[in-house]
Amino acid sequence: MPLTMSDSESITRVLFEDFAPWAVRLFYVIGYAAIFVFLYGVYVEVRKYRRGRAASLDGRWVDRFKAMVASVLNHRTIARRDRMAGAAHRLIFYGFVLLFIGTTTITLDADILGPLFGLHFWRGDFYLWFSLVLDIAGVLLAGGLLYMMYRRGWLKLPKLDYARPDRQPADPDYDRSNYRREDWAFLWALLLIVVTGYFLEAARLVWLAARPDVWDYRWWSPAGAALAEVLRAAGVHAAAGGALRQDLWWFHGLAALLFIALIPFTKVKHIFTSAGSLMVRDLLAAQRLPRVPQEEQRVGAQFITDFTWKQLLHLDACTKCGRCHEVCPARAVGAPLSPRDVILSLREFANKTLESAVLPAAAELDVHGKGPGQVSMETLWACRTCMACVEVCPVAIEHIPIIVQMRRKLVEDGQMDPQLKKTLQTIHKTGNSFGESKRKRGAWTKSLPYPVKDARKDPVDVLWFVGDYASFDPRNQKVTQSFATLLKEAGVDYGILYDGESNAGNDVRRVGEEGLYEVLAEANIKSLSSASFKTIVTTDPHSYNTIRNEYPDFGGRYEIQHYTTLLLQLLQQGRLRVARELHARVTFHDPCHLGRFNKGYEAPREILRLLGCELIEMGRCRSNSFCCGAGGGRIWMPDSVGLDKPAHNRMREAATIPGLQVYVVSCPKDLTMFEDALKMTGNEGKFVVKELIELVREALAQEETAPAPGVAA
Amino acid sequence: MKILVAVKQVASLDEDFEIRSDGKDVDSDFLIRDLNEWDDFSLEEAMRIKESATQAVEIVVVCVGPAAADEALRKCLAKGADRAMRIWDDAIEGSDSIAIARLIAAVAVREAPDMLFAGVQSADHAFASTGIATAALLKWPHAAVVAHLIYTPGAKTAVIRRELEGGVLHEMQIECPAVLTIQLGINTPRYSSLRSIKQAAAKPIEVLSLAALGVKADEVGAGGSLSRVRRMYVPEKGRAQMIEGSVTEQAARLAEIIKDLAPGDA
Numbered sequence: 016m017p018l019t020m021s022d023s024e025s026i027t028r029v030l031f032e033d034f035a036p037w038a039v040r041l042f043y044v045i046g047y048a049a050i051f052v053f054l055y056g057v058y059v060e061v062r063k064y065r066r067g068r069a070a071s072l073d074g075r076w077v078d079r080f081k082a083m084v085a086s087v088l089n090h091r092t093i094a095r096r097d098r099m100a101g102a103a104h105r106l107i108f109y110g111f112v113l114l115f116i117g118t119t120t121i122t123l124d125a126d127i128l129g130p131l132f133g134l135h136f137w138r139g140d141f142y143l144w145f146s147l148v149l150d151i152a153g154v155l156l157a158g159g160l161l162y163m164m165y166r167r168g169w170l171k172l173p174k175l176d177y178a179r180p181d182r183q184p185a186d187p188d189y190d191r192s193n194y195r196r197e198d199w200a201f202l203w204a205l206l207l208i209v210v211t212g213y214f215l216e217a218a219r220l221v222w223l224a225a226r227p228d229v230w231d232y233r234w235w236s237p238a239g240a241a242l243a244e245v246l247r248a249a250g251v252h253a254a255a256g257g258a259l260r261q262d263l264w265w266f267h268g269l270a271a272l273l274f275i276a277l278i279p280f281t282k283v284k285h286i287f288t289s290a291g292s293l294m295v296r297d298l299l300a301a302q303r304l305p306r307v308p309q310e311e312q313r314v315g316a317q318f319i320t321d322f323t324w325k326q327l328l329h330l331d332a333c334t335k336c337g338r339c340h341e342v343c344p345a346r347a348v349g350a351p352l353s354p355r356d357v358i359l360s361l362r363e364f365a366n367k368t369l370e371s372a373v374l375p376a377a378a379e380l381d382v383h384g385k386g387p388g389q390v391s392m393e394t395l396w397a398c399r400t401c402m403a404c405v406e407v408c409p410v411a412i413e414h415i416p417i418i419v420q421m422r423r424k425l426v427e428d429g430q431m432d433p434q435l436k437k438t439l440q441t442i443h444k445t446g447n448s449f450g451e452s453k454r455k456r457g458a459w460t461k462s463l464p465y466p467v468k469d470a471r472k473d474p475v476d477v478l479w480f481v482g483d484y485a486s487f488d489p490r491n492q493k494v495t496q497s498f499a500t501l502l503k504e505a506g507v508d509y510g511i512l513y514d515g516e517s518n519a520g521n522d523v524r525r526v527g528e529e530g531l532y533e534v535l536a537e538a539n540i541k542s543l544s545s546a547s548f549k550t551i552v553t554t555d556p557h558s559y560n561t562i563r564n565e566y567p568d569f570g571g572r573y574e575i576q577h578y579t580t581l582l583l584q585l586l587q588q589g590r591l592r593v594a595r596e597l598h599a600r601v602t603f604h605d606p607c608h609l610g611r612f613n614k615g616y617e618a619p620r621e622i623l624r625l626l627g628c629e630l631i632e633m634g635r636c637r638s639n640s641f642c643c644g645a646g647g648g649r650i651w652m653p654d655s656v657g658l659d660k661p662a663h664n665r666m667r668e669a670a671t672i673p674g675l676q677v678y679v680v681s682c683p684k685d686l687t688m689f690e691d692a693l694k695m696t697g698n699e700g701k702f703v704v705k706e707l708i709e710l711v712r713e714a715l716a717q718e719e720t721a722p723a724p725g726v727a728a
Numbered sequence: 729m730k731i732l733v734a735v736k737q738v739a740s741l742d743e744d745f746e747i748r749s750d751g752k753d754v755d756s757d758f759l760i761r762d763l764n765e766w767d768d769f770s771l772e773e774a775m776r777i778k779e780s781a782t783q784a785v786e787i788v789v790v791c792v793g794p795a796a797a798d799e800a801l802r803k804c805l806a807k808g809a810d811r812a813m814r815i816w817d818d819a820i821e822g823s824d825s826i827a828i829a830r831l832i833a834a835v836a837v838r839e840a841p842d843m844l845f846a847g848v849q850s851a852d853h854a855f856a857s858t859g860i861a862t863a864a865l866l867k868w869p870h871a872a873v874v875a876h877l878i879y880t881p882g883a884k885t886a887v888i889r890r891e892l893e894g895g896v897l898h899e900m901q902i903e904c905p906a907v908l909t910i911q912l913g914i915n916t917p918r919y920s921s922l923r924s925i926k927q928a929a930a931k932p933i934e935v936l937s938l939a940a941l942g943v944k945a946d947e948v949g950a951g952g953s954l955s956r957v958r959r960m961y962v963p964e965k966g967r968a969q970m971i972e973g974s975v976t977e978q979a980a981r982l983a984e985i986i987k988d989l990a991p992g993d994a
Contacts, residue, residue: 314923429919436919452743530922
């Protein structure tokens with residue numbers, strides 16, 4: 016009758032059975048010591064975070080908590096783009112949680128309700144179900160751990176390789192073998208605790224095989240029972256079982272207590288820090304950068320204590336999963352940047368300096384440089400602020416604000432590329448990065464057969480914020496003129512700001528020149544407030560992002576859309592009509608600032624469908640789109656000699672699509688970057704790079720005047 | 729210990745500019761103003777001396793110009809100058825470089841600096857004479873087009889190097905106080921972030937009148953100048969024309985043109 020149930024009071028596991036009173040007391044002493052060590056570790060960590068600055072969180076703690084619990088329970092962020100890792104982590108997580116709840120249940124019964132109220136519920140049916148669930152939990156946990164070992168040991172995924180692109184092998188902090196040892200120790204320790212738990216269970220069964228209230232119910236702990244059968248078959252009987260149980264009890268118990276004690280000191284702490292990081296996440300971390308308070312004397316992050324407690328917590332949340340390392344376009348081309356290593360460097364630095372009892376002198380807190388734990392300017396300037404790292408991070412680490420805040424300090428000290436310095440001075444002087452006269456901003460309208468309204472003089476429905484590249488770059492001017500014609504044909508009442516428009520500042524801000532950004536944003540908001548309009552449209556995703564997400568912080572609240580959604584509306588309303596379908600095989604490149612930043616994935620694809628294009632997606636599309644390399648002010652800096660370029664990397668990816676005719680972009684900088692990359696990668700003549708606006712124009716035009724898509728002259 | 733740095737707010741031409749109605753200058757609507765590029769380098773040279781000095785060094789920038797020139801001075805304050813002075817009076821309008829030098833020399837007498845730096849020339853008018861004229865008025869030693877400077881604050885002499893034709897370097901020792909006009913490339917000027925420029929807006933700029941400097945109104949302006957602008961204009965571009973036809977025809981046409989060009993003198 017092994018699987019029948021019973022309410023018998025005797026069906027339970029007697030805690031500390033056959034233990035001498037001193038042994039029980041010893042166990043409790045060790046248990047309290049472990050808890051004390053754990054709490055001390057927590058105290059040290061909390062003290063570390065409190066040495067950071069105050070963070071401006073928007074409250075909403077209940078919502079934040081709910082969102083965090085949901086993320087943790089559904090594991091969506093962990094399973095994204097790595098289903099197997101997600102599945103294995105789910106096993107470990109749920110196994111661990113069940114076992115933890117199990118242990119807590121025993122504590123509740125034996126140490127709280129029992130002694131206080133004489134109440135014991137851990138017996139009978141409840142006990143049997145409890146045994147079954149925990150046995151299964153252990154199997155889940157062990158299965159997850161074994162897969163993770165397989166992943167580390169045999170799959171040898173590049174993202175789990177800790178080789179640093181930002182250090183040379185001779186550098187003192189190049190070696191990451193301690194991380195590797197810790198990873199393995201973590202897996203082995205948990206596995207050892209699980210396995211010894213099963214053997215302990217089995218040894219107890221063998222030891223108490225003569226007792227029907229134990230032995231007859233053994234299959235309620237199936238793994239333990241199976242092992243017990245194996246032990247008995249191997250000739251282990253009651254006495255030997257009892258001795259084995261005694262040894263294993265102590266081993267398992269002490270291992271588990273040691274594990275708990277070490278949580279704050281090892282990677283195990285991620286169970287708290289990652290959850291905390293998810294809870295304090297800023298959903299617009301990369302889209303809306305933090306302002307510098309007016310009263311602030313120092314600018315940007317120079318010392319580790321210049322980061323907020325939230326950022327210090329983010330540093331500790333990293334589990335080295337390597338996803339940011341994998342998606343980073345700078346890392347992909349061999350630049351000395353890995354978002355993971357920025358986070359780990361700063362974490363090592365924070366641990367070294369902020370965990371000590373007394374805060375070290377300021378000189379020892381400087382995070383800039385090439386020393387251990389410091390981040391070099393070459394690393395910081397390699398970032399494109401494309402948001403791939405922030406977007407993919409399963410534990411909500413916000414790399415971009417950290418990098419930009421460190422760049423602000425570099426800008427303040429003038430530690431930047433001479434060409435970038437010049438461009439910033441040019442933008443300050445002329446309001447645009449081309450160094451052109453303000454008056455020439457609207458010059459592209461001169462060759463149009465109709466006038467374009469000055470929105471500062473005439474009220475309009477739609478204010479078109481043109482942006483630098485679309486205004487001044489000769490190739491992009493053609494696209495700009497095409498878009499003007501589309502608006503005209505659709506009967507949209509629109510106007511531009513002419514010389515009242517300045518560079519929107521998105522990239523200036525991401526460079527870290529916050530003062531100049533403020534000047535630009537305030538100038539544009541002033542111009543916009545002098546115009547009368549209902550909504551704003553722009554062909555530039557960079558301008559789109561900053562006007563949409565950052566201008567509100569400066570008092571500029573507008574309804575703004577990227578041209579893709581406006582054109583889609585016009586096509587759907589029939590205000591623009593497709594005269595002929597293009598039947599071209601195309602692929603679409605999601606601009607960082609339209610896609611990842613603002614989730615504008617659908618409109619351009621829907622337009623391509625309406626134009627009759629056959630859209631073949633690249634492997635890296637939508638949220639996983641690959642940056643052209645121009646973001647974060649990199650377009651104003653020369654590329655490092657001898658390195659690959661992100662745009663070339665992307666062109667090679669596109670070139671693998673059989674029969675590709677058009678590589679479609681929807682961002683002025685993309686057009687510049689990819690037309691160049693097309694030539695440089697030898698793909699000229701195979702397919703062409705076009706703005707979506709140009710395709711729309713072609714599809715609207717009559718057959719005889721329209722140039723064929725695909726390979727153009 | 730003090731270094732006086734003379735700076736100028738220069739103008740660059742905007743697209744499609746127009747000449748002023750009196751024909752003597754560009755219409756100021758078409759000018760984009762900025763700190764003279766050379767002055768960026770002379771201020772940086774002063775800043776370097778200050779930053780490597782063991783004693784306190786005060787850097788004073790001075791500029792002759794109307795209120796709009798404060799922007800150039802703010803940039804200097806943003807980069808770390810300690811004090812800024814602007815000299816202006818409507819009578820100064822129309823001054824040439826000698827008259828400007830008179831004003832700077834008057835400031836130098838008042839401030840008694842250990843060194844006076846100026847840029848080799850201004851990017852707009854390119855007289856390259858203000859600095860040297862100042863030295864002449866002060867009767868101080870001077871050196872022009874300085875490309876390298878070794879100077880310890882308080883020292884009686886400085887060693888300078890000047891670039892001559894053919895890549896030859898001219899190294900010389902000069903007694904202090906001296907006037908040096910600084911060449912581009914002597915250093916790498918620092919970046920002044922917009923934040924530091926904004927913060928500099930709160931620093932005072934001392935405005936000096938002619939009276940405060942003891943300069944008479946007739947010593948400046950057109951009257952106090954040794955040269956006057958007659959007109960400013962864009963010369964008409966020359967045109968080329970291909971002469972076609974046989975050799976005889978070409979020769980005949982050429983002779984015709986020559987006759988046309990020199991009607992009276994022929």
